[in-house]
Amino acid sequence: MANENLVVGSKVKDLIKESDLRTDGDLMEALSGKVEQLLKEAMQRCKENGRSTVRPCDL
Numbered sequence: 001m002a003n004e005n006l007v008v009g010s011k012v013k014d015l016i017k018e019s020d021l022r023t024d025g026d027l028m029e030a031l032s033g034k035v036e037q038l039l040k041e042a043m044q045r046c047k048e049n050g051r052s053t054v055r056p057c058d059l
Helices: 009-017 027-048
Strands: none
Touching: 009 027
16 A cells, blocks of 8 residues: 555645644655554454454554
């Protein structure tokens, strides 16, 4: 899933802008990588618990 964006950049930028801050050009890629890592960990936890549905508790 490399180089696929998992976050909505405009929404992230809007949220950051609300705090009168700016967004670095590399932030979306880094954030997407963190989201991917978090989801992979949640999927593993789901499998370890014998389920096929990833739930909020897996995060």
